[in-house]
Amino acid sequence: METTETTEISNRSEFALWAIQRAQEIVTTEGAAFALAARDMDEEALTSTAAELGKAIADAMIEVFDGLLAE
Numbered sequence: 879m880e881t882t883e884t885t886e887i888s889n890r891s892e893f894a895l896w897a898i899q900r901a902q903e904i905v906t907t908e909g910a911a912f913a914l915a916a917r918d919m920d921e922e923a924l925t926s927t928a929a930e931l932g933k934a935i936a937d938a939m940i941e942v943f944d945g946l947l948a949e
Contacts, residue, residue, distance in 0.1 A: 887945075904934045 887893045908931040915923035 900938050904931070904938060908934045 885896055887896055908927070912927040912931050915927045
């Protein structure tokens with residue numbers, strides 16, 4: 879079961895900090911596999927890991943959008 883952490887953002891500075899932290903999480907979890915595929919010149923792995931990286935970014939955007947709708 880996935881747990882969701884809630885963060886209250888009340889100004890632009892807090893949003894910027896959240897966005898930076900979220901981007902770091904995405905790059906840490908998804909970027910390493912992408913970098914390895916690029917290093918190995920594995921085109922199939924590059925395609926797969928690029929798609930996973932893109933999905934993680936899209937999921938983060940939807941997470942923000944859903945949070946805005948809650949208000």
